[in-house]
Amino acid sequence: MMGGDLHTRNVEKVVDKLATIIPLFLASTRFYGKRLDLYSNKLLAYVDKSQSKLKVVFIKNVPQQDPSSNDCGLYACRLAKHISNGVFDMSLIHIDAKYHRKSYATIM
Template identity: 35%
Template sequence: MNVIRSLNDVYYMDAQNLKDGGQEHHLMEYINGFRMHAAVPWHTVEDTFIPINIKEKHHWVLAILSFSERCIFLYDLYESSGHNSAVLAEIEKIAKIIPLCLQACDFYIKKGIDHQSHPRYKDKESSDMFDVLFQDDLPQQPSGSLDCGVFMVMYAECLSYGHKVIASEFDPNALRTRYAALLWDYGIRKQEANVISDVKAPARPARQSRITSVTEVVDV
């Protein structure tokens, strides 16, 4: 997100410098799959999951960039007066900057998206902002708690497995225990394999996941 903020600052000062000065370079590396955290090019997937920290609110949200819908779907676990405007201010930076970078790295050609015929693109310029849609009926973080990070990770896991995020309360303590166990197991296997880089580390085993009717937690 720091890359997005830097690009957004340059864009507002001088849009031409965004391209001429090479300011797009770092974000385009992610789009093309050259960064460890995003090991595949964006044109090979349907959606991109982006965890976003709202610094003003000390809060985490999940943004899902849908290329087929030309939309950013926003998953936020907290609702209060004035909260959405602060979140939207950050999300709009992504909605403005990413289309410029997609165009610059020939994403639409690689993805096979025809701006003249695609129903979500034909009435838009390639540099126009992506739409932003707040998702409703989500499990909500209790006021004053610090559970936003673990809820955001849970949203990402549910959605990546094709599960619907159900509007009932997750158990944040159970989730923390589960993710700690997964990280511990991965760290032990990494140590046993004598590797120090995630690129060289043993692949995580395939997982069978489901949503339980009681806890709504994905079991391992």
């Protein structure tokens, strides 16, 4: 969600705070020790994360839902799926809301 310069600066301040506090929370709840699939394999992305801030990536050209639709959750899920698969260039992504609604309904 893009806004003016003031909005962008405010968002960056909040995201910076979250990037600091989330690793501390995960360490204090012993998240990494509980997830043996992450910790025991010593995946580099998870080693010593309690001491470092999360890497923050601002993604531009994100597909937008139709203003009159209620598909914000669907869009968030689809974008999260792309990001978790390492796709950060959203300029070529097209989300067919009708298709994905049916797909999620089938899975459920």
